[in-house]
Amino acid sequence: MVTAADRIPVLPAEEHERRQRRSRSTLPALWDLLDEVKDPEIPVISLWELGVLQDIEQRGETVVVTITPTYSGCPAMTVMEEDIVAALQAAGHDQVVVETRLSPAWSTSWMTAAAQEKLRDWGIAPPGCGSAEVAGSISCPRCGSEDVRKLSEFGSTACKALYQCNSCAEPFDYFKPI
Template sequence: MLTQSQAWKVLEAVPDPEIPVISVTELGIVREVELRNGGLHVVVTPTYSGCPATEVIAQSIRDALVDAGAGAVTVETRLAPAWTTDWITDTAKEKLRAYGIAPPGGDAPVGPQPVRFVPRKLACPRCGSTDTVRLSQFGSTACKALYRCQSCLEPFEYFKPI
């Protein structure tokens, strides 16, 4: 049987199936790990309610924990509170940038904020230029948008803040 801290350590090695350079814990979708009824109960919150990778993630979590000796593992999908890009670790943001995906920027402001009609310019994760244009609101998944750098001409995805 694994302890909670051992289970968290195992989960740190479970990659996100759509962005394999970051783990499910770095992405912030693993919310809780509890010892329950002689096994482990893991709560995950998908990046959005229609995420097609939710079942693959749950199975990967089960497999990794069982392989590590956890015994019975249950995975609960919890939609509230909704996942937010604030849950992505700083380490994961750097890994996203190195992988060629522009991570969501900065800390979320606290309290009411003015509505902005001028889109923020994204920095290209390859060359750093902010001379970028959005090609599509959706990239390879609904949680990412597709951009192109006008300086180096390379396309890149942007992990949209939620």
């Protein structure tokens, strides 16, 4: 089975810029604080690991956090915003604004390798998880078999499809590549 760690990531320009914003930020403590804010639908990965958290700025007394939704109709966005505000306010930052950026559109290529491994451990096949990725192969996150079948174009959320493994018979979500 090919794991995310076996692949050398080729970062799109937008993801490279996102990582540069974080590494050059003068607010590392806030980035670290927001690393604890998890995706409400997949609570084992942070908003940073998912690629949703774009930037953190200080504008006067206000902390401004920029996020990009996985897709424009994502129902978890409100909860993500509330969790960001709650985490920052609990740390003493009373004035918080969360801005949503739709362009460039979020891509699964923005997920960190750690996020992909955590998805697999959680029982969700990460995007591009099969050894024959070009052919669209998908491997079961439980047993690693590529003998799987699609049950539905949509899984537990619109950004996932529902599959079943023919080897171990377990159903699983596949995070659709975007």
